[in-house]
Amino acid sequence: MTSYLLPGYVQCNLVVLPRTDAFDFLLYCQRNPKACPVIKVTDPGDPEPRFSAPGADVRRDLGRYAVYRDGALVGETTDILDLWTRESVAFLIGSSMSFDHLLEQAGIPRSQIWMLDTCVATRPAGKFHGSLVVTMRLMTRAQAAEAARITAGLPLLHGAPVHIGDPAIIGAHVLQPRFGPPISEIPPHLVPVFWACGVTPQAAAVTSKIPLMISHVSGHAFLTDLKTGQLGLAWE
Amino acid sequence: MTSYLLPGYVQCNLVVLPRTDAFDFLLYCQRNPKACPVIKVTDPGDPEPRFSAPGADVRRDLGRYAVYRDGALVGETTDILDLWTRESVAFLIGSSMSFDHLLEQAGIPRSQIWMLDTCVATRPAGKFHGSLVVTMRLMTRAQAAEAARITAGLPLLHGAPVHIGDPAIIGAHVLQPRFGPPISEIPPHLVPVFWACGVTPQAAAVTSKIPLMISHVSGHAFLTDLKTGQLGLAWE
Numbered sequence: 188m189t190s191y192l193l194p195g196y197v198q199c200n201l202v203v204l205p206r207t208d209a210f211d212f213l214l215y216c217q218r219n220p221k222a223c224p225v226i227k228v229t230d231p232g233d234p235e236p237r238f239s240a241p242g243a244d245v246r247r248d249l250g251r252y253a254v255y256r257d258g259a260l261v262g263e264t265t266d267i268l269d270l271w272t273r274e275s276v277a278f279l280i281g282s283s284m285s286f287d288h289l290l291e292q293a294g295i296p297r298s299q300i301w302m303l304d305t306c307v308a309t310r311p312a313g314k315f316h317g318s319l320v321v322t323m324r325l326m327t328r329a330q331a332a333e334a335a336r337i338t339a340g341l342p343l344l345h346g347a348p349v350h351i352g353d354p355a356i357i358g359a360h361v362l363q364p365r366f367g368p369p370i371s372e373i374p375p376h377l378v379p380v381f382w383a384c385g386v387t388p389q390a391a392a393v394t395s396k397i398p399l400m401i402s403h404v405s406g407h408a409f410l411t412d413l414k415t416g417q418l419g420l421a422w423e
Numbered sequence: 424m425t426s427y428l429l430p431g432y433v434q435c436n437l438v439v440l441p442r443t444d445a446f447d448f449l450l451y452c453q454r455n456p457k458a459c460p461v462i463k464v465t466d467p468g469d470p471e472p473r474f475s476a477p478g479a480d481v482r483r484d485l486g487r488y489a490v491y492r493d494g495a496l497v498g499e500t501t502d503i504l505d506l507w508t509r510e511s512v513a514f515l516i517g518s519s520m521s522f523d524h525l526l527e528q529a530g531i532p533r534s535q536i537w538m539l540d541t542c543v544a545t546r547p548a549g550k551f552h553g554s555l556v557v558t559m560r561l562m563t564r565a566q567a568a569e570a571a572r573i574t575a576g577l578p579l580l581h582g583a584p585v586h587i588g589d590p591a592i593i594g595a596h597v598l599q600p601r602f603g604p605p606i607s608e609i610p611p612h613l614v615p616v617f618w619a620c621g622v623t624p625q626a627a628a629v630t631s632k633i634p635l636m637i638s639h640v641s642g643h644a645f646l647t648d649l650k651t652g653q654l655g656l657a658w659e
Contacts, residue, residue, distance in 0.1 A: 205444070209446050213449050228450055228453060230548075230549075246589075310474075312466075
């Protein structure tokens with residue numbers, strides 16, 4: 188699990204697509220910047236993200252990869268050397284796991300993180316469409332305000348929360364999380380805080396029946412050489 | 424001239440490309456966000472930027488269009504109805520003209536604006552490469568600091584300056600501006616402040632010999648319905 192292996196460094200969700208679908212997907216990211224903040228896109232066929240992780244190889248440096256074909260998860264692998272072609276394009280998308288240590292430094296204790304589907308539609312682009320996936324953290328109301336303030340300045344790590352409060356308002360079912368233990372009741376002194384999640388593209392790959400998309404498996408993100416504090420408002 | 428027609432509203436540089444070059448260009452924008460902050464990209468063939476200017480038509484709502492073929496400016500027109508196809512994609516790129524009224528509100532008197540070529544290389548993407556184009560404004564040092572602070576919060580309008588001080592350091596020749604009167608000497612009490620400019624794609628079209636690219640003509644930008652104050656860190 189990469190989740191908190193290197194606090195202070197930016198970790199990324201990975202999406203690999205053939206060049207033919209790369210424009211639609213980059214446009215999907217541009218239209219949904221809170222869910223899909225693009226940190227780096229490799230040149231077609233080049234597995235090295237030179238600016239964010241020189242020397243790295245997106246084909247084998249992650250712990251586990253998920254392979255989606257025509258909207259179905261068809262397998263998990265430990266490298267994608269045999270699936271990578273000269274037409275493959277890798278997208279590195281900021282992960283909210285990267286900001287948890289900043290919240291911790293601000294006195295917000297680290298909590299369980301849930302990943303949840305919602306009924307919030309993303310803006311479609313070409314063949315990509317689907318619903319927003321969010322992460323949920325529980326904290327006090329004062330901590331929620333502080334967490335919103337901190338993350339608002341980090342648009343490349345999903346920015347400010349998309350929702351604070353009742354999960355039902357965004358159609359999130361806390362009894363059926365995508366990741367994390369089901370919970371039947373939120374403690375009354377805590378409020379759920381929701382951030383757009385970089386797993387949204389995986390949901391879009393399924394909903395949109397994308398012919399071939401490879402992603403990281405949750406908990407096996409791509410670790411960059413970028414420090415969270417170096418990430419500005421736009422990746423320059 | 425649209426330059427200051429609607430203070431408070433976002434105006435945009437326009438780039439129109441065939442879909443075959445759209446991925447390379449969107450990636451060029453992603454890699455050069457200070458020069459090319461993307462506010463909106465239309466669906467291929469759709470001339471209406473729905474979110475930023477519903478009802479508008481990018482094919483005829485601008486005053487003048489420049490047509491570049493294979494790296495040469497081949498003409499200017501007042502509409503592009505005959506050049507637009509089902510494969511055309513329009514990119515709206517934030518213009519620094521949109522923030523001048525904010526500087527004015529902060530007590531920085533409006534000055535002449537120059538547009539200058541530099542020797543600063545942009546990050547290439549696919550077939551797009553070239554040098555950064557900048558705008559230059561003259562102000563006192565205290566005003567320069569305040570202008571940097573204000574624009575740092577507006578990444579979709581080019582963000583903070585790329586340089587403050589001697590134009591020669593970035594290879595800008597104030598005697599040969601792209602736009603604005605040549606100047607032989609900068610008044611000693613003023614300092615030149617440089618922002619990345621949305622005309623950079625036009626320079627790239629020339630340098631990269633792009634088969635067909637259409638842009639606005641300087642001073643004839645696309646006026647959106649977006650207010651400058653509504654522009655967040657990322658266009659959502």
